[in-house]
Amino acid sequence: MTRETRTLPAFEAGPVEVPFTILGWSEDFAHDTTWNEHSHPFHELLWNERGASTAVVGARAWTVTPALGLWMPAGTLHSGSAIAGTRCRANFFGFDTMTSISETPAGVEITPLLRLLLERLADTGLPDGSRAVTEAMVLDVLTPSPRELLLHMPVSELLRPIADAVREDPGDPRTLADWASQLGVSPRTITRAFNTETGTSFARWVAAVRAQHAVALLTRGWEVDAVAEEVGYRSASAFGAAFRRTTGLTPGAFRAR
Known part of the structure; x- marks a missing residue:
């Protein structure tokens, strides 16, 4: 099976100009895909609409699924992979608009409510007022979970x-x-x-x-x-x-x- 490798840069944590407090990203993967070790200047919530992916920080490897996501604090070096057929989702949180829910990577349960709120933010036509309310609700319900698929290598x-x-x-x-x-x-x-x-x-x-x-x-x-x-x-x-x-x-x- 074809495997795709992607290279991303490493950024330190810091404020970045973004149009919203929370930005969304999604992609369907036709091939097994891997990412090099990289980091973002903003906080990131990784989850999947379907399929499974992996995020690795040092000797720790998390499995990310539709039920269990992963919070990645800004500036954290991590690599990753996704299996073919996975639809990956991620939401990026401005470093200067919120305090990280955890100083280290942490599992996040993707509850039906959180999923609905994140999917609502994916609507590019959402009015500014509605977006602000939805973002506030996401920040209110977003918490670390004791449940996580974590493997220490x-x-x-x-x-x-x-x-x-x-x-x-x-x-x-x-x-x-x-x-x-x-x-x-x-x-x-x-x-x-x-x-x-x-x-x-x-x-x-x-x-x-x-x-x-x-x-x-x-x-x-x-x-x-x-x-x-x-x-x-x-x-x-x-x-x-x-x-x-x-x-x-x-x-x-x-x-x-």
Whole structure:
């Protein structure tokens, strides 16, 4: 499949002359697309009308979907990618017109109300008064969410083979004991490394990888049973339980409609 690479500049946070407090952008992607590491002078809310995309800041990777967006503070260096068929949406918030809702990237739940307000702002014929009211309502309801599809990537030589294998095949059945035997170390060594580098256990990290991959498949229209098998669960119920523990949402929340 053709992959497109786009290069964008890096800007420091700062005021930029814009006609509105909140500007909107959208694009349909016919090909898998990646963006280099870049930054904007304004704050950015990333979300999708359909499909899944990824934003990466350092060793942290977020999955962006129609249900869960990502707040990117002005000046934050990030790279990204979107799978073919995704309709990406973004809203840009003037640096000098609002205080960032978070000093660091943060998940944002794209509620029906927030979606309607953002879609209303996409109307270029919206009267100035109506636009100002709608922008004020967006700023009023826009808050960080404890729900986010975030993956902390391990970086050590010890964990890199595990990370590469699981991300390549989220259904990889190897357990902590299997990996310890293959790498010639104790399970305790791998456990300590995962806790240190990712802030979570091996099992929870694998569950997060599987959840991110599952979301990409669900947004493409895959059935839950097929997704469960693809990401290594023996049943849809086991997958659903693990998915809810990881994301706080059901797989159905991400199913393409």
